[in-house]
Amino acid sequence: MQLEVPKSATEVKGAVQINPQEDIYLLSFVTDEKTAVRVAEDLRPEKPLRARNENPPPPTELFGHLGLAEPQSKKGVRWAGVCPPCVGDSRRTEVQWIEIHVLELDAGTTRVYLQAF
Template identity: 80%
Template sequence: MNRRSALRPALLAVSGAAVLLLTSCASTGGDGHRTTDGRASHWGKDMGAPEASAFMKVALPGSATEVKGAVQINPQEDVYLLSFVTDEKTAVGVAEDLRPEQPLRTRKQDLPSPTDLFGHLGLAEPQSEKGVRWAGVCPPCVGDNRRSGVQWIEIHLLQLDSGTTRVYIQAF
């Protein structure tokens, strides 16, 4: 087992813990969360797909439709969301450009969503969708210098019909 493979479970555990930490604070009334020291998380005003795309270093395909994005501002790590619809080949190309160590794979549907982030965009959480494929990557861990400021990026692909796929991308 190489060093990178040995670190993968630890990185996934840390990433999952970070997401749970970001979303487990007490609610402040629907638009944010309050931390134990009183600071609140909230959705960035006037921050959407362009800001999320720029942070993730993900170019929106020219064929993208139904483009949506948001930034959740948090006391420790901001969460960037991006979603769009495109053709299957382009969607897979976006996933491959993230350089995940493992290829896209079907996610177990019985996994509960640890967050309700994409609901802010009017979308169901990708983990709740049947047949969704996903991959995740720690860009610095795989030497992706384009995304050295991104700690974790996860992509989900959901085939909508024979010609289109919804892409969900989440990063922090």
């Protein structure tokens, strides 16, 4: 993903799911809201973080491997997605898609979920 985890982040967890056609990279950490938004903006999505529509995709079972609930199953989660090659992000030429989910845990802390393939 070529993403630098913020120095202030806690509960950093990551994994790679090896698949025959494409690997899936997972990363999660807890930080403050401002830093979470800055991480999302650094991905250069076409649209800012937003709530999913009324029919979110069915939850995957990827983050369960990290001991976390899937972000799509959480109320209030915001997300953004980006195709790095489509936006000319030369830092991330190894992945075709990155999705970020941001979930406020309590006042002052936010969990960031990143998934890339």
